[in-house]
Amino acid sequence: GAVVSQHPSRVICKSGTSVKIECRSLDFQATTMFWYRQFPKQSLMLMATSNEGSKATYEQGVEKDKFLINHASLTLSTLTVTSAHPEDSSFYICSARTRGQGQPQHFGDGTRLSIL
Amino acid sequence: GESVGLHLPTLSVQEGDNSIINCAYSNSASDYFIWYKQESGKGPQFIIDIRSNMDKRQGQRVTVLLNKTVKHLSLQIAATQPGDSAVYFCAEIISGYSTLTFGKGTMLLVSP
Numbered sequence: 001g002a003v004v005s006q007h008p009s010r011v012i013c014k015s016g017t018s019v020k021i022e023c024r025s026l027d028f029q030a031t032t033m034f035w036y037r038q039f040p041k042q043s044l045m046l047m048a049t050s051n052e053g054s055k056a057t058y059e060q061g062v063e064k065d066k067f068l069i070n071h072a073s074l075t076l077s078t079l080t081v082t083s084a085h086p087e088d089s090s091f092y093i094c095s096a097r098t099r100g101q102g103q104p105q106h107f108g109d110g111t112r113l114s115i116l
Numbered sequence: 117g118e119s120v121g122l123h124l125p126t127l128s129v130q131e132g133d134n135s136i137i138n139c140a141y142s143n144s145a146s147d148y149f150i151w152y153k154q155e156s157g158k159g160p161q162f163i164i165d166i167r168s169n170m171d172k173r174q175g176q177r178v179t180v181l182l183n184k185t186v187k188h189l190s191l192q193i194a195a196t197q198p199g200d201s202a203v204y205f206c207a208e209i210i211s212g213y214s215t216l217t218f219g220k221g222t223m224l225l226v227s228p
Contacts, residue, residue, distance in 0.1 A: 006159075032214065034216075042221075044160065049214075095159075107160045110158065110159050
């Protein structure tokens with residue numbers, strides 16, 4: 001089946017640093033990738049949608065300068081949390097989908113980000 | 117299930133029982149629904165889906181029921197096993213759109 005790999009699975013860093021999270025589709029072309037954030041005991045909230053080669057579309061309330069998304073190839077998207085602060089600590093999950101109506105989203109296993 | 121604040125609704129069952137997890141959705145324009153299972157520290161895993169032109173769909177040990185009149189979705193798990201313990205989310209897609217909207221989740225605890 002389709003596999004989406006996220007890296008790193010866990011990261012701990014100091015306040016003020018920037019953190020990059022990678023999302024790769026291993027065996028299919030990911031024309032669209034989605035980034036979600038999940039706080040403890042809560043649901044997944046969509047942050048942004050990116051199509052390969054285009055600028056990401058951000059959901060209302062998500063700062064595009066804070067959460068930089070790059071989707072430069074059909075197998076890789078990156079999310080960079082710039083100047084991270086403790087309130088950015090969360091579980092970040094990506095998903096990927098290939099072109100075509102009705103294609104399912106395949107999810108990565110998430111990245112646990114902890115900002116000290 | 118609906119959650120309030122930081123408390124996920126929890127369903128506790130014994131191994132071998134049947135489990136029913138409920139979900140209410142709000143958008144009558146939603147035409148595709150998916151149930152996901154999320155284990156601790158992992159991403160969501162697809163369980164079963166249903167389109168709005170159906171009211172029931174069965175998989176292996178799982179059944180999804182859709183009641184469009186009251187905008188209600190349920191997931192039935194037969195002969196629940198400890199490995200079924202996880203948080204279950206329903207998700208919907210609005211007709212003409214491609215983004216998933218997740219419900220609030222229900223934690224299923226299965227004791228041996």
